[in-house]
Amino acid sequence: MNTRAIAGFFRVASLLMLLVAVALLAAITTMHFAIHGAEVQVPALKGMTVADARSVSAGLGLNLDVDNRYYSGDVAAGHILSQSPAAGTVVRREWRVRVAESLGPQKADVPDTVGADERLASLELRRAGLEVGEIAHLPYAAATEGTVLAQDPPAHAQGIEQPSVNLLVAEPDDETPDGYVMPDLTGLPIISAQTALAKVGIRAAPPVYVNIPVAPVGSGNALPKLPVMSGAVLAQSPGAGSRVDQDTRVKLTVAR
Numbered sequence: 448m449n450t451r452a453i454a455g456f457f458r459v460a461s462l463l464m465l466l467v468a469v470a471l472l473a474a475i476t477t478m479h480f481a482i483h484g485a486e487v488q489v490p491a492l493k494g495m496t497v498a499d500a501r502s503v504s505a506g507l508g509l510n511l512d513v514d515n516r517y518y519s520g521d522v523a524a525g526h527i528l529s530q531s532p533a534a535g536t537v538v539r540r541e542w543r544v545r546v547a548e549s550l551g552p553q554k555a556d557v558p559d560t561v562g563a564d565e566r567l568a569s570l571e572l573r574r575a576g577l578e579v580g581e582i583a584h585l586p587y588a589a590a591t592e593g594t595v596l597a598q599d600p601p602a603h604a605q606g607i608e609q610p611s612v613n614l615l616v617a618e619p620d621d622e623t624p625d626g627y628v629m630p631d632l633t634g635l636p637i638i639s640a641q642t643a644l645a646k647v648g649i650r651a652a653p654p655v656y657v658n659i660p661v662a663p664v665g666s667g668n669a670l671p672k673l674p675v676m677s678g679a680v681l682a683q684s685p686g687a688g689s690r691v692d693q694d695t696r697v698k699l700t701v702a703r
Contacts, residue, residue, distance in 0.1 A: 485539055485540050486537050486538065486539055486540070487507045487508060487509065487537070487538065487539075487540060487542075488507075488534075488535055488536070488537055488538075489509070489530070489532050489533065489534055489535065489536045489537075489538055489542075489544060490503050490504070490507065490534060491534035491535075492504070492511075492527045492530045492534070492544070492546060493527050493528070493529065493530060493534075494522070494526055494527060495526060495527050496525050496526055496527075497511075497513060497525055497526070497527065497546075497548055500527050500546060504544055507540075508540035508541060509538070509540070509541070509542055509543075509544050510541060510542070510543045510544065511543075511544050511546060512543050512544070512545050512546070513545075513546055513547075513548050514545045514546070514547070515547040515548070515609075516547065516548045516549075516550050516609070516610065517547055517548075517549065517550060517608055517609055518549075518550050518551070518552060518553040518607065518608060518609070518610065519549040519550070519551065519552070520551075520552045522549035522551075523549060523551055524549055524550055524551030525548065525549065525551075526548070526549050527546045527547070527548065527549070528546075528547040528548065528549045529546065529547045530544060530545070530546045530547075531544070531545045531546075532544065550610060553605065553606065553607060554576075555575050555576040555577055555610060556575060556603060557575070557577065557598075557600055557601070557602055557603055557604045557607065557612060558571050558572065558575050558577075558602060559598075559602035559603070560572065560595045560598050560602075560612070560614065561595050561596065561597060561598060561602070562594065562595065563594070563595050564593050564594060564595075565582070565593045565594075565595060565614065565616050566593070568595045568598075568614060572612050576610065577610050577611060577612055578609075578610055578611040578612070579611065579612065579614065580599075580609075580611035580612055580613040580614070581613045581614075581626070581690050582613070582614045582615075582616055583613070583614070583615050583616070583626030583627060583628060583690050584615075584616050584617075584618040584626070585615055585616070585617060585618060585626075585627060586617075586618050586619060586620045587617040587618070587620070588619075588620040590617040591617065592617055592618060592619055593616060593617065594616065594617045595614050595615070595616055595617075596615045596616065596617050596628075597614075597615040597628045597688075598612050598613065598614050598615070599612065599613045599628060599688035599689070599690075600612065600688065601688070613628070613688075613690055615627070615628040626690050626691065626692045627647055627649065627690070627691050627692065628688060628689070628690060628691075629683075629685050629686065629687055629688060629689040629690070629691050629697075630643065630687060631683075631687035632644075632680045632683050632687075632699065633680050633681065633682065633683060633687075634679055634680060635679065635680050636676075636678050636679060636680075637654055637678050637679070637680060637699065637701045638678075640680050640683075640699060641699075644697055648693045649691060649692075649693060649695060649697060650693075650695075650696055650697070651696070651697045651698075651699060652696045652697065652698045652699075654699045654700070654701045655698070655699070655700050655701065656700075656701050656702075656703040657681065657700060657701070657702065657703060658703050659681075659702045659703065676702065677702055677703060678701060678702065679701065679702050680699050680700070680701055681700045681701060681702055682699075682700040683697065683698065683699055683700070684697070684698045685697065
């Protein structure tokens with residue numbers, strides 16, 4: 448092969464390598480725009496009406512889901528209380544943005560359903576504009592099957608967060624309970640509280656003891672404050688009215 452032929456070969460090879468490099472660069476650039484063109488920043492939706500938030504989200508290729516509704520004295524009804532992901536988060540198009548909608552201040556009066564049949568209690572709650580929350584069942588021979596034994600929040604409660612009421616419903620005595628409504632143990636001696644929990648198979652964590660200062664003697668017309676008895680339950684977690692089951696470990700704070 449002469450010198451001219453070799454030079455021609457290298458020119459052709461260089462041209463081919465240049466074309467391959469240009470093609471790779473074009474592919475990388477196209478891929479970059481394809482990937483980043485499918486990404487958007489989540490807008491700030493808090494305070495918007497649900498309709499406006501849905502319109503803004505759709506314009507960016509995002510899907511809006513209202514997955515919770517809460518009462519709020521600060522945010523008007525029908526407006527967004529919170530969102531997830533947070534504003535400014537970069538996500539892909541078609542991503543679901545979940546929001547909580549404000550119901551405005553609480554206006555519904557919580558009816559008293561204790562003693563009513565579960566189905567009638569559910570109808571009464573819905574007529575009041577409330578939802579039926581969790582339903583726990585408790586074997587209880589002293590009440591007819593399906594009777595509501597307790598509710599949370601209680602009747603006529605104010606300042607509730609969500610428009611739902613949890614019910615504790617009586618079951619035949621031979622049924623295995625799937626949950627309980629936590630009783631109020633504050634003020635009880637620790638031994639009595641632990642015994643009450645053990646009767647339904649709920650375990651209590653080792654109690655936490657705290658020192659309680661002696662209450663000052665009243666002066667003038669003020670009545671003296673009664674001292675807190677040593678061994679009395681001061682606080683509990685979960686709180687009274689919460690749904691618990693046999694896997695729950697109840698934490699008790701006790702006066703030393």
